[in-house]
Amino acid sequence: MTHPIVKSFWDQPTGSWQYVFHDPKTMKGAIVDPVMEFDPLSGATGTKNAEALLAYIRDTGIELDWVLDTHPHADHFSAAQLLKQKTGARTAIGEKVTGVQELWSEIYNLANVVPTDGRQWDRLFTDGETFMVGTIPVRVIFSPGHTLASITYVAGDAAFVHDTLMMPDSGTSRADFPGGSSKALYDSIQRILALPDETRVFVGHDYAPNGRDAQCEATVAEHKAQNIHLRDAPSEEAYRAVRDARDATLPMPRLMLAALQVNIRGGRLPEAEGNGRSYLKIPLGAFEAR
Numbered sequence: 001m002t003h004p005i006v007k008s009f010w011d012q013p014t015g016s017w018q019y020v021f022h023d024p025k026t027m028k029g030a031i032v033d034p035v036m037e038f039d040p041l042s043g044a045t046g047t048k049n050a051e052a053l054l055a056y057i058r059d060t061g062i063e064l065d066w067v068l069d070t071h072p073h074a075d076h077f078s079a080a081q082l083l084k085q086k087t088g089a090r091t092a093i094g095e096k097v098t099g100v101q102e103l104w105s106e107i108y109n110l111a112n113v114v115p116t117d118g119r120q121w122d123r124l125f126t127d128g129e130t131f132m133v134g135t136i137p138v139r140v141i142f143s144p145g146h147t148l149a150s151i152t153y154v155a156g157d158a159a160f161v162h163d164t165l166m167m168p169d170s171g172t173s174r175a176d177f178p179g180g181s182s183k184a185l186y187d188s189i190q191r192i193l194a195l196p197d198e199t200r201v202f203v204g205h206d207y208a209p210n211g212r213d214a215q216c217e218a219t220v221a222e223h224k225a226q227n228i229h230l231r232d233a234p235s236e237e238a239y240r241a242v243r244d245a246r247d248a249t250l251p252m253p254r255l256m257l258a259a260l261q262v263n264i265r266g267g268r269l270p271e272a273e274g275n276g277r278s279y280l281k282i283p284l285g286a287f288e289a290r
Ligand SMILES: N[C@@H](CCC(=O)N[C@@H](CS)C(=O)NCC(=O)O)C(=O)O
Pocket: 014, 074, 075, 163, 172, 173, 174, 205, 250, 252, 253, 254, 255
């Protein structure tokens, strides 16, 4: 089993984990789920996360092949485009992203503005397909549930599972966004837990509960034994009951309505208006307050 070197970067305001993994033999590498900062109070966007990733890549001597997203994020803007512009690396996501584009372009009434054929990325991955980062095979596993387009990247012994599993003490991710499904999420989690026990699982978020430090990595075996939503191998029904009950209590992410219109554009801001400035659109009454 190949063993990529994985470096993690935490974005504190959104609790998001971003990764750079590379093949030490060839120094080829990829970024997973980079964050562009957005402050909803000022409308300012920021590049500090992207700059930190780029500094690490430069200092380590990594030749960047890919900027990968696992799904269109609901809680932050993707920095994929920004990083493509800075590095020339190709962008990619799962092919079902077109379904998320259709869903959200309808919510925003952007159907004739945002193409919904996935052309915003250089590559759309299919289920089970494998690509190489240097000598490391990276297998794509569809893992819907949190969103209908979510995928997991299994790079040698490292799995980037995004918003399926959270750290064992936090359980799993929510499944109540448009296109989400606790049934699909349960099935996706079973596929991830079927990976070899020693697989290093890297999660998409951590909210550093109970004052502990932010964490991002546990093995499949640790999840099976300790994950609070999975440890007694609950039936699908029992899992879904826990998931759906928790989801009913969760407010929408602070940046959801701002983020999806950027992320269905592959991490591009809406096209600038006549004055050279870009504007976001907020649908009123599309979601209920919690
Ligand atoms: N408070 C956060 C919540 C973000 C959130 O809903 N996170 C998703 C992942 S995008 C999740 O699965 N949360 C599960 C949980 O909080 O239990 C925000 O506003 O951004």
